[in-house]
Amino acid sequence: MKRFLFSVILLSGWMLSATQMGTYDPESKCWTVKGKSFSCTFFHGCMYPVWFRNPAGAEFPFFIFVDQMEGEGKVYKIQEERWAEFNIKENSETRFVMECTGNFCTGLPPYNTPCKDVSAVYRYTIENNSPVLLVEIHLIKKKAIPYNVKLMQLRWRFMPFKTFLSGSDSFELGKLLQKPGSVSRRRGMLLSPVMNLAMDSDTVILRRETSENGFFYLCSSEGVQKWNADSRELNWSCKIRFLPAGGNAK
Numbered sequence: 001m002k003r004f005l006f007s008v009i010l011l012s013g014w015m016l017s018a019t020q021m022g023t024y025d026p027e028s029k030c031w032t033v034k035g036k037s038f039s040c041t042f043f044h045g046c047m048y049p050v051w052f053r054n055p056a057g058a059e060f061p062f063f064i065f066v067d068q069m070e071g072e073g074k075v076y077k078i079q080e081e082r083w084a085e086f087n088i089k090e091n092s093e094t095r096f097v098m099e100c101t102g103n104f105c106t107g108l109p110p111y112n113t114p115c116k117d118v119s120a121v122y123r124y125t126i127e128n129n130s131p132v133l134l135v136e137i138h139l140i141k142k143k144a145i146p147y148n149v150k151l152m153q154l155r156w157r158f159m160p161f162k163t164f165l166s167g168s169d170s171f172e173l174g175k176l177l178q179k180p181g182s183v184s185r186r187r188g189m190l191l192s193p194v195m196n197l198a199m200d201s202d203t204v205i206l207r208r209e210t211s212e213n214g215f216f217y218l219c220s221s222e223g224v225q226k227w228n229a230d231s232r233e234l235n236w237s238c239k240i241r242f243l244p245a246g247g248n249a250k
Contacts, residue, residue: 021096021128022088031086033096037131038195038242047084047100047122049133052242054195060242061160061192066217067137069104069115069227071147076104076115078122089123096126117142131241139227139234151223152199152238156216163191164206173206176216182207184221193245200239 022033029044038060040049048065067078084102091097100122103114118141125134137151164171166188176183183206189198201220209215220238227234 019093020091021093021126022091022098031088031098033098033126035096035126035128035130037129038133040126040133042086042098042100042124045082045084047078047081047102047120049124054242054244058194060194060197061156063154063156066153066155067104067149067151067223068153069118069147069149071115071145074106074115076118077107078102078104078120080105080107080112081114081120082112094128097123099123117145118147131243133240133242134237135240136237137235141227141232144229144232146229147227149223149225149227149234150219151225151236152201152220153223154199154218154240158214159208159216161190161192161216164188165191165196171206173208173216176206176208180208180210180214182217189241189243190218191245195245196243198241198243200241 021035022031024031031042033040033042036055038055039053041051042049050062050064052060054060064079069076081102081104084100087099087101089097089099102120103116104118104120105112105114118139121138123136123138125136135152159173159177161173164173164185166186171183171185184203185206186203187199187201188204189196199218199220201222203221205217205219205221207217207219223236223238225234225236
């Protein structure tokens with residue numbers, strides 16, 4: 001009997017410790033995902049995660065994904081999708097995999113028209129012991145229409161960073177404040193007191209625009225592509241790393 005009770009206690013302790021990375025809030029319909037390097041939230045109806053935080057709970061400067069498609073004289077944006085469908089592929093103590101399915105939309109009144117010709121699936125994978133957010137993008141179109149796409153574009157309001165570090169080479173982002181525009185740099189990371197952000201792209205574009213009090217962009221140059229009319233599917237992936245504050249980019 002004692003052995004049986006001891007086994008039950010061990011099993012109960014194991015079940016309590018085997019917590020899932022993702023937690024669902026039925027009131028907000030949001031998913032919060034926590035790993036050892038960072039946490040984030042999937043907001044109901046949105047195609048991308050937001051509110052990234054470090055392990056201590058401090059919030060990284062808020063940003064959104066501003067991927068877009070341009071075709072037949074119209075521009076469609078992923079951030080304008082409000083009704084994305086969530087499909088949890090895995091939610092364990094070691095890994096969380098979410099697929100967000102929706103459309104690029106115009107964001108223009110009165111109807112915020114979606115590009116119904118193209119179905120977009122953004123798959124996000126977060127490993128508990130990894131600082132990586134893996135983003136896998138799968139686009140499928142119905143008609144033979146060419147599009148220009150810009151994938152993996154991150155945007156911040158104002159300028160929340162001072163330095164972009166690439167190896168031993170640092171670029172002071174204040175230069176973009178003096179003269180808005182864009183510069184290309186080898187892979188590196190944005191330095192922040194909360195945690196650093198690095199994009200796994202051989203070349204990234206740092207850009208600042210002055211509209212609406214100013215926006216700062218970090219973009220993958222490889223995400224800028226021409227999607228030919230005779231190609232019905234487009235697959236592309238990129239990794240974002242959240243690293244402890246300080247250190248050198250690799």
